[in-house]
Amino acid sequence: MSNSTSDQALKAHEPSYSTEERRTLPSGEEEFFFDVKTSDLEVNMGPQHPATHGVMRVLIRCDGELVTGAQAHLGYLHRCAEKIGENVEWLQYLPYTDRYDYLAAMNNNLGYSMAVEALMPGFEVPRRATMLRTICVELNRIASHLVAYGTYGLDIGAITPFLYAFREREWIQSLFEKICGARLTYSYIRIGGVFNDAPPGWLTEVGHFCDVFEEKWKEYRDLLALNHIFIKRTAHVGVIPKDMAIDFGLTGPMLRGSGVDFDLRRDMPYMAYGEAHEAGAFDVPLGEGEKGELGDCWDRFSVRVQEMMESIKLVRWCLEVIEDGPIIGDVPKVLKVPPGEAYVGIENPRGELGHYVHSDGGKIAVRCRVRGPSFTNLSVIEELMVGTLLADSVAIIGSTDIVVGETDR
Amino acid sequence: MVRVNRYFQDIWDTLKSTMIGMRITGKYLLRKPITVQYPDQRLPIPDRYRGIHYLEQEKCIDCLACARACPIDCIEMDAIRHGKELEWVSFTLDYQKCMFCELCVYPCPKDCIHMGTEFALVVEDRSELNYDLLSFKGMAVDARVRMREAEEKKKIKEAAKAAKAAEKAADENDGEKGSGSDGGGEV
Numbered sequence: 001m002s003n004s005t006s007d008q009a010l011k012a013h014e015p016s017y018s019t020e021e022r023r024t025l026p027s028g029e030e031e032f033f034f035d036v037k038t039s040d041l042e043v044n045m046g047p048q049h050p051a052t053h054g055v056m057r058v059l060i061r062c063d064g065e066l067v068t069g070a071q072a073h074l075g076y077l078h079r080c081a082e083k084i085g086e087n088v089e090w091l092q093y094l095p096y097t098d099r100y101d102y103l104a105a106m107n108n109n110l111g112y113s114m115a116v117e118a119l120m121p122g123f124e125v126p127r128r129a130t131m132l133r134t135i136c137v138e139l140n141r142i143a144s145h146l147v148a149y150g151t152y153g154l155d156i157g158a159i160t161p162f163l164y165a166f167r168e169r170e171w172i173q174s175l176f177e178k179i180c181g182a183r184l185t186y187s188y189i190r191i192g193g194v195f196n197d198a199p200p201g202w203l204t205e206v207g208h209f210c211d212v213f214e215e216k217w218k219e220y221r222d223l224l225a226l227n228h229i230f231i232k233r234t235a236h237v238g239v240i241p242k243d244m245a246i247d248f249g250l251t252g253p254m255l256r257g258s259g260v261d262f263d264l265r266r267d268m269p270y271m272a273y274g275e276a277h278e279a280g281a282f283d284v285p286l287g288e289g290e291k292g293e294l295g296d297c298w299d300r301f302s303v304r305v306q307e308m309m310e311s312i313k314l315v316r317w318c319l320e321v322i323e324d325g326p327i328i329g330d331v332p333k334v335l336k337v338p339p340g341e342a343y344v345g346i347e348n349p350r351g352e353l354g355h356y357v358h359s360d361g362g363k364i365a366v367r368c369r370v371r372g373p374s375f376t377n378l379s380v381i382e383e384l385m386v387g388t389l390l391a392d393s394v395a396i397i398g399s400t401d402i403v404v405g406e407t408d409r
Numbered sequence: 410m411v412r413v414n415r416y417f418q419d420i421w422d423t424l425k426s427t428m429i430g431m432r433i434t435g436k437y438l439l440r441k442p443i444t445v446q447y448p449d450q451r452l453p454i455p456d457r458y459r460g461i462h463y464l465e466q467e468k469c470i471d472c473l474a475c476a477r478a479c480p481i482d483c484i485e486m487d488a489i490r491h492g493k494e495l496e497w498v499s500f501t502l503d504y505q506k507c508m509f510c511e512l513c514v515y516p517c518p519k520d521c522i523h524m525g526t527e528f529a530l531v532v533e534d535r536s537e538l539n540y541d542l543l544s545f546k547g548m549a550v551d552a553r554v555r556m557r558e559a560e561e562k563k564k565i566k567e568a569a570k571a572a573k574a575a576e577k578a579a580d581e582n583d584g585e586k587g588s589g590s591d592g593g594g595e596v
Contacts, residue, residue, distance in 0.1 A: 092480035095510035160434060174455075181459035181524065187510045195511070196457065222429050228422040333516055 040068055045393070047076050053151060054404025058381070058397065062390050070385040070393070072378055077408040085357075085368030090116055090335045091191060093368065098185035100372065101406040103147050106140035106176075107348045109189035114270060115355035116191045116335075118342035125271075128325040129193035134272045135206060135318045136176070136188060138311040142213070143172040144349035145304045145311075148401040152301060153224050155398035156233050161224040168216055171209060178202055191335065193328030207319050210312050217309055225305050234301060235292025238384045238396035245295065248380045251373050252351025253307065254400060257287035257300030264347040272318065281317035282310045297399035304401070307349075336363055350374050350401060370409060374402040454526045459509045461527040462502055464542040467549065468521035471495055475513035475522050481506045484513060494556040496548045504530055504538040 046057035055076035061069035081100050085093045097112045098105040110133060117123050125133075150165035173183045179198055180188035188195050224230055240250070245258040255262055263284040265273040276282060285306035287299030339361040345354040351373025358367035377400050385393050445452055454460075476484040483506040487498040511524055532538055548556070 088480050092478070092512065095480055095508055095512065098510075160430070177458065178455045179457070181455070181457040181511065182509065185508065185510070187512070195515075199455075199457070219433050223433055226426065227430065228419070228426040232419075 043390075045397075046073075050154075053398075053402055056402075056404045056407070058393075060385070060390070060393060065389050065391070067385050067388050067390055067393055070382050072381060074375075074378075074404075074408050077404050079409065081409040082368055082370055086365055089363050090337060090365065093365070094190065095185065095187045098187055099405065100370065100409045101348060101350070101353070101374070101403050102184060103403055104140050104144040104349045105184065105186045106136045106189060107144075107346065107353060109187060110137055110271075111344060111346045111348070111353045111355045112357075113189050113191045114346065115342050115344040115357045116337060118344050119337045119340050119357065119359050121338065123192070123329060125193055125329055126326045128197075128323060129327045129329070130272050131318045131322040132194050132198060132327065133189050134276075135203075135315050135322075136179070136186075136194075138314045138318075139172050139175065139206070139209075141311045141349045142308050143169045145308050146172075148304050148349070149220060149224065149301075149308075152398045152401070153230070155394050156230060158224060158227070158230065161220065164216075164219065164223065168213060175202070175206060175209065178205075190328065192331035193326070195328075197327045203319055203322065206315060210316055210319075213312055214309075217305075217312075220308075221305060225302060231291045231298060234297040234395055234399070236296055237292075237392050238297045238388065238399060239293045240295040240380060240384065242295070244380070244383070248383070249376050250351065250380060251376065252348065253300050253303040254351065254377045254380070256284065257303045258295035259287050259289075259299075261286055264345060264352055268345070270344075270346060272321075276314055276317050279317060282314045285310060297395050300399045300401075334363060336361065337365075341367075345371070348373050350403065350406075351377060372406040372409060374400075374404075375407040375409075378402050378407055454528075456526075458526045458528070459511050459524045461504070461525050461530070461540070462513075462542060463523055463525045464500060465519075465521040465523075466497065466500075466542075466544055468519045469495075469500070470519055472518060474516040474518060478512050478516045480510065480512065481508065483507045491548075491556055492559060494548060494552045494559075497543050497546050499546070500542045502540050502542055504540055505535060 040061045040063050043060045043062060044057060045060055047055050057073040057076070059071045059073060060067055079099070081096055084096050088096075094109060094112065097108040101108050117125065146165040146169045150162035150169075153159070153161040153165075176186055176188070177183050179202055180186050180195060182188075240248075240254070240258045242258050242260055245255050245260055250258070251262075251264075261284060264270075265282075266277050266284055269275075269277065285303050287294060287303055289295070289299060290302065291298045337359040339359055341356070341358040343354055343356045345352045347353075352371065353373055354371030356367070356369040356371070357365050360366050381396055381400060384396050388396065471486060471488040471490075473486065476482070476486060483503040484501075485503075486500040488500075489496040489498065509524070514522055514524060530538060
């Protein structure tokens with residue numbers, strides 16, 4: 001679909017050549033007129049470009065400042081993550097799930113664990129484990145959105161908010177370091193529950209973090225989201241109408257930025273989210289076209305900023321209802337999963353992260369497949385960038401908030 | 410006219426949001442620096458930190474549970490068994506491969522492999538990253554003593570057994586001789 005559109009755009013911008021003209025001036029001198037030969041210029045954005053958020057190459061065809069076609073080239077970070085899943089044991093695949101979406105590793109752990117648990121009939125995760133999972137996943141969502149917030153500012157040209165965002169992200173990382181020992185690749189959520197119980201005082205510190213973060217969140221909003229220069233760069237840019245968002249299969253903030261009210265946490269509740277929604281612990285923020293049109297870059301950005309606050313509310317609710325108990329269900333050391341196949345989709349910070357696993361009753365998966373949100377969300381840029389200015393292409397790519405590790409896997 | 414108004418409105422809005430930004434950053438102007446001068450000062454490392462492993466060699470029974478749990482096969486161990494005692498040859502962990510996932514720690518039946526708080530993997534050559542976790546090779550002194558004691562006990566036991574067997578055999582022989590002599594009545 002995107003290819004045909006960019007071809008049409010290319011045809012509309014066919015280079016026009018005119019013949020050379022010459023005339024003699026009254027003074028006797030000869031003057032030559034050359035019409036400027038215009039032909040489309042292909043610019044490589046990437047593979048190593050700070051605005052592509054990883055090793056990704058976007059081939060941009062431009063006529064002057066106008067972008068007439070764009071094509072994303074993927075695969076620079078391909079590490080065969082899915083194939084590895086068919087060669088190692090169930091639990092051994094867990095550390096690999098950390099590594100495709102490295103900004104939201106907790107969510108990946110959760111998605112994979114839930115997919116394997118879905119294959120075990122009658123298995124239930126203990127309640128304390130569910131709550132610890134929810135707290136960690138939501139904290140990770142905040143950390144991931146903070147990176148999205150900071151790096152988007154960086155793309156547009158604002159460096160300060162990035163440093164402010166990383167201050168709180170650092171705190172979240174040290175919280176994770178206390179509970180599981182790692183700062184980025186956690187492997188904390190495990191098939192059947194979680195690895196470790198929260199150390200003493202950890203839950204209190206999380207509560208303290210929530211209090212401080214609420215104050216800081218207002219700073220983020222004033223510093224970047226409501227900044228006039230930032231609004232000028234992002235409003236009315238890269239508009240995705242509702243229909244287009246649904247057609248491209250967008251999920252997460254990309255979809256909600258266009259005003260489509262869909263969130264897996266609420267509409268297909270898993271873990272404690274159904275209960276939390278009934279208790280009114282979180283809302284689903286939607287883009288409203290407040291500063292520009294519905295579905296522009298600013299709306300998507302704004303949805304992410306608001307979601308951080310919703311996550312804080314969810315963490316607070318979990319801290320209220322959490323109770324003592326076992327943290328992991330009865331899972332054997334050498335796990336043999338009953339035969340069958342399962343697909344479980346969860347709401348990653350970037351959208352729907354789906355894991356499809358197929359077991360034949362052995363120690364190793366027969367098929368392991370991942371549906372990454374970044375990969376699907378990225379597909380829309382080829383359509384979006386046609387007809388915009390070259391300077392806006394950075395704003396559009398940044399607003400998709402992709403993690404290249406996950407588009408390539 | 411509308412355009413002119415918008416032009417000045419934009420300038421005003423930009424100035425205003427710049428001032429808001431400056432106010433927020435200004436709040437942090439007089440704060441103490443939070444930078445930690447790394448090699449001299451260090452942040453506290455939590456107990457559960459997943460750093461370089463350490464091994465409680467005396468407890469280890471060479472069961473290979475950790476090596477089997479490792480997703481990338483970076484643990485290799487070799488030990489010679491002398492009855493119950495182990496003579497260690499090597500227990501290497503390849504930190505070029507290791508991804509610090511802690512999956513090797515959980516299946517250990519003796520709880521003897523742990524992840525420590527050391528994290529600096531600075532070497533001059535890559536091959537040096539193949540760490541040997543053994544503090545000593547061969548057998549520990551007390552293990553050797555235990556083995557020798559066990560061997561001595563075994564020898565004593567065997568000797569006692571042999572003596573018993575010999576006695577028994579002698580008794581039987583005596584009995585046979587006795588029965589023979591009884592019948593003969595020559596002695």
